[in-house]
Amino acid sequence: MNIVSSLRDLLGDNAVLDAADLATRSAGFLRPDNLQAAALARPANTEQVAQVLRWCRNNGVGVVAQGGLTGLVHGADADPAQVILSLERMRDIESIDPRQRCATVQAGVTLQALQEAVEEHGLMFPLDLGARGTATVGGNAATNAGGNRVIRYGMMRDMVLGLEAVLADGTVISSLNQLIKNNAGYDLKQLFIGSEGTLGVITRLVLRLRECPTTRNMALVGLESFDNMTALLKHMDRELGGTLSAFEAMWNGFYRLVTTEPARGRPPISQDYPYYVLMESQGADPEGDSQRFNDALASALEAGLLADAAVSQSEGDCQRFWALRDDVEQTFLGGVPCVFDISLPMAEMETYIDELRDALPGAVGEHKLWVFGHLGDGNLHIVVQLPPERADALRPTVEQRVYAPLSAFKGSVSAEHGIGLEKKAWLHVSRSAQEIQLMRTLKAALDPTGTLNPGKMF
Amino acid sequence: MNIVSSLRDLLGDNAVLDAADLATRSAGFLRPDNLQAAALARPANTEQVAQVLRWCRNNGVGVVAQGGLTGLVHGADADPAQVILSLERMRDIESIDPRQRCATVQAGVTLQALQEAVEEHGLMFPLDLGARGTATVGGNAATNAGGNRVIRYGMMRDMVLGLEAVLADGTVISSLNQLIKNNAGYDLKQLFIGSEGTLGVITRLVLRLRECPTTRNMALVGLESFDNMTALLKHMDRELGGTLSAFEAMWNGFYRLVTTEPARGRPPISQDYPYYVLMESQGADPEGDSQRFNDALASALEAGLLADAAVSQSEGDCQRFWALRDDVEQTFLGGVPCVFDISLPMAEMETYIDELRDALPGAVGEHKLWVFGHLGDGNLHIVVQLPPERADALRPTVEQRVYAPLSAFKGSVSAEHGIGLEKKAWLHVSRSAQEIQLMRTLKAALDPTGTLNPGKMF
CATH class of the missing domain: 3.30.43.10 (Uridine Diphospho-n-acetylenolpyruvylglucosamine Reductase, domain 2)
Structure with a gap:
């Protein structure tokens, strides 16, 4: 053969x-x-x-x-x-419908190509993440990608109206639904979203679009306590009436790292607060939106929720604020980064991170630890940087320290990155034996020969 | 036995x-x-x-x-x-967590009981529908309920963070996830949502809550054309920056019906427009929200999108507007109603309804036809009222006229009500043979003995 x-x-x-x-x-x-x-x-x-x-x-x-x-x-x-x-040759944007507010595309289209194409129609595809120029919408769907604006627009799963997928035996399941509401039988597309190519290959998608927001207001704020951070989230979400589009947390170490040489960013506010939050609101009313955003910040300050704030005065400020949060590459310099993507209930986060910080020195010796993430979604990214010469030997210990405690907190070993091969051994922390067995049942039903992405996930 | x-x-x-x-x-x-x-x-x-x-x-x-x-x-x-x-004895609201913004409940809790319980914490469970006092959240999940505010908050599927379900063999699948982001393996809860009790019995749920909006603004407007209606949807959605929470269309006949004796409602604006829309925006800024809503209406008027508008001045006005839209029972008087719940792309709606209106007299003789629905979701409700003595004989003909054309328009025979027994014979209009076969594969994998809700759906 x-x-x-x-x-x-x-x-x-x-x-x-x-x-x-x-x-x-x-x-x-x-x-x-x-x-x-x-x-x-x-x-x-x-x-x-x-x-x-x-x-x-x-x-x-x-x-x-x-x-x-x-x-x-x-x-x-x-x-x-x-x-x-x-899917690299399947990158047609087949149609963009401004009235129905959906786009039909082949799976190999990059996220950025789609974003730019719909913008010409005054529309937005709200999924956004750093890899937008290379990541494909098919991959975004297969892994149920998240990113920066999940708090307002949801994950990729929430943006897929319909899709076409091919099963292992070559059967084409064409569910290219354009409708927000369609309860005609099982919602089959859910099988293929987030299953990492193990149940079918997504070939085309119908994606939900939104009217493009025309304003954004941002602030970078410093906070004295973790409780203030969760209280601020509630406060801003309530006061902004549903227009809060990002709420990104940074623990002190990460903020210092991305606002200090060799990073290009400089600190908009003091480097001495234990916690920082980057907040963004999107809307369509230039004067009113700024007023409301500033009022919400003022009442948060008055309530003692935040200690200091830098407020964006221009689109340039917004981009500089985002550049700090997105400068994750700083954590890759000077050592070997172990990058984690977990989620857990907000009530447990402070304890969880404090215990991890206390445990690591004894467990792995010299290292660096940075924490940041999408607080509004319960999603933290943790980077543990190890000395190159000991990284391979210590990585399993670090994984143990990061993943094992999540079980007690009902947390997830993967908030948005998926399982793949890397987290396969840890799936049991977040899923029961019965859940994993049901996953196997689905796999056996849709791909009995084990043809698709063999050995991944479980 | x-x-x-x-x-x-x-x-x-x-x-x-x-x-x-x-x-x-x-x-x-x-x-x-x-x-x-x-x-x-x-x-x-x-x-x-x-x-x-x-x-x-x-x-x-x-x-x-x-x-x-x-x-x-x-x-x-x-x-x-x-x-x-x-599930009538399983109606505990087990916990409401204002910080994590989720509630854990047993499946037999009524929608209204949940809505009221979370309101005490300043939170909202946004699913809402007329049957709220009797419908249970377990039923809402099993049927993926929709309702009036899907355009902003999505359907029930979008509000379920986690659930517990029992398979036909008694296996308990406990996926009581509280996290907005959790990509640890297949998202098993999707199997049970919207599958009408055919794959498992939902016993408990973790539901996502939102901060309670404190303002609402509404208008009832008259329009000269269908195209103006879809243009107005885009206009309001864009101008309101994401706070549009309902966009309910009424064709002339329905508006006349619910604003004329014996109905209790009276027309806030002339009964002579071909189309009417009820619009609602929810927010948290009393002055700013009204200003923005009125500005958006004014610019719509200026653009020629609407012909007349009645704007709510009080919460009482809002309730009176909603009472008109919700007075569906008027269509039940004086004959036998055949109630339909379909969805189709907006570009096809006018043609579809006009053709139905033209075809019915020849097909069924004397009848009445009313059209209204959730335009923003592509979801129309159609009521064809037949004389009692001929209703049973004519119903299949009416179903044929309503459902068959949807195939060409890629519409759905069920937007939000589900399939059950009533629409089983019409599922093929909206789903391909391959899709229905895949549904059967899932059913056979999860319930090989056919124990759960036998004979429903397909």
């Missing part, structure tokens, strides 16, 4: 790369290695995706679907015997 | 009603008949639900879970050989 030539017979010569071609392609964002697989197939349309899947299933070959390779949990890794199915 | 005595052995005598007891209980809202079943079991907790399911499955008895019996599609009908599993 020659995989490459068989797939070339199906798709054409140029549509299939062999193992040697692949060895020159990066395995993805932050990855030192290159791709490996028996072949990489680049179908041009849904029917070709179905052909590849049918052939692989009939020949006992595993298939790993790949989008922009910006995932962080080894969810799209292939092994040398498997076939990579890349 | 004596079903009643066997279940009484499991749950206690008072927890199980027999067929004679049942014959005095109404089959539900708008139903002339009474319940029928071999027994009605009223478990007190999740473990008892599991016991009932295990016994029924082992003895080949079908189980129909029931909430408040306010459904409209015969989705919870049982036959004389089956067991009804009523």
